[in-house]
Amino acid sequence: MLNFSFVNPTQIHFGQGQIACLSSNIPQDTKVLVVYGGGSIKKNGVYEQVCEALNGHSWGEFAGIEPNPSYQTCMQAVDMVKQNGYDFILAVGGGSVIDGCKFIAAAALFDGEPWDILGKGAEVKSALPLGVVLTLPATGSESNSFSVVSNKDTNDKLPFATPLVQPKFAVLDPDVMKTLPERQLANGVVDAFVHTMEQYLTYPVNAKVQDRFAEGLLLTLMEEGPKVFDKDVSYDVRANVMWSATMALNGLIGAGVPQDWGTHMIGHEITAVYGLDHAQTLAIVLPRLMEEQKETKREKILQYAQRVLGLDTTNPDEAIALAIKKTEMFFHDVKMPTRLSDYGLGEEVADKIVLQLERHGMTALGEHQAVTLEKSRQILIRSV
Known part of the structure; x- marks a missing residue:
């Protein structure tokens, strides 16, 4: 730790x-x-x-x-x-x-x-x-x-x-969540989930308390998040989602662990240029960043696959691929699109966003500063 x-x-x-x-x-x-x-x-x-x-x-x-x-x-x-x-x-x-x-x-x-x-x-x-x-x-x-x-x-x-x-x-x-429109509910669940992942899905430092807290938040959001759209959603569902969102970024799960935030930095630029909601950009970028960084994040993706998703990790490569797929499926479960093309955008996004990243000095992102501008470009191209 x-x-x-x-x-x-x-x-x-x-x-x-x-x-x-x-x-x-x-x-x-x-x-x-x-x-x-x-x-x-x-x-x-x-x-x-x-x-x-x-x-x-x-x-x-x-x-x-x-x-x-x-x-x-x-x-x-x-x-x-x-x-x-x-x-x-x-x-x-x-x-x-x-x-x-x-x-x-x-x-x-x-x-x-x-x-x-x-x-x-x-x-x-x-x-x-x-x-x-x-x-x-x-x-x-x-x-x-x-x-x-x-x-x-x-x-x-x-x-x-x-x-x-x-x-x-x-x-x-x-x-107060009773009157929120579907789009805002989706944004909230995705935002909280990705906040947690930015602090969890890096590399192990034997921070067992922080890991288990983060996994609890991810499990709660995956279990309760899709329920917030139900007409008869209970107070307890809303309460657990609301508290998860607060706990995801109050400093607790990020104490003593490496953090990524590459998804956020790329997402911020998409919002600035194209006006997409913050959470919409996160759902687009995260699965592709996980794929791009699957080797450097290998141990934690496998831990996530096993502890949060309940996957068999006997074949690590298959487990990693399925974990990324299931993460994207979860976003769909909470009514969140996961592709730039879902918003009428194409590969032209890559050049514009890379220029923005360069202009703001975001040339080496992630917990290892390993996401170069070229890797950001590939993430964006794969996000179409």
Whole structure:
């Protein structure tokens, strides 16, 4: 096991009716900006619950954070924060809203050009406090310090991270999943699954606790994920999927183990150029990256095949091929396409995305930095 330092200070309030606890988790003397996306929270009852919980607080709202939050929209919220003196951000939404709010919280107090936080890795020295009401289980952004923001003008989708934007608390009520459309449910399950795989499917370092935790998450998502689309889906199914998504990227399973993230880096560029949903890109890239890296990932793919998929690994090569196939089949089980051609895209994608990767310095991806630009190109060509 590798050396690590681990702490996760985000307080989780999990379960039915927990939105009400906002009133006691946000200081009364703060001025709160409630930030959300396209307005679905006004149709599913979440907005009303938030309003009721904030009764007695001074607060305003900012709507319109997009899927793949844009720098341009986030800066409008930053201006609103500065003009009106807001000193607490409440993100009500999924990963995109939360990521956008992390940037807003940092940019509002940043001395300089805020794009430098993303474009130049400028140090964030302070940020407004942030809380979350999660409406879409997917990214795990509700309890980590990472954010990804896109610049619509330059086709850049770039990350930043700082403990200063780690949410103080997150409210997770599985009932909010009842009104989610099929596309968002699919995105959430796939996102959580691939987050887990990025930290698990590398090479062994005898981190038995992390491996078993990751395998438990993968098994849960494979068992429960397809059920979220059923008309009579139970609360327990929703609860297990929601908690899996949070646990997949709160730092626990990634502590002390090598991590990949090549699928994400390639996927980010596809989103930036072609506008596909984040999880849609992950489902396209992961099976092909597994195939490209099947030798360097051999031991862990066989472990995954045996422990998670229950495959016979007597013939290792056959087991690896079947594990990759079954991974892609799982994506289909949760109603997620797995080919660029499913979105009307072809081999022309490879050249454009490789140029993007090169422009952003993503020339050696993966846990061994072994995925060169040419290998990324082959992954993309095979993804058609």
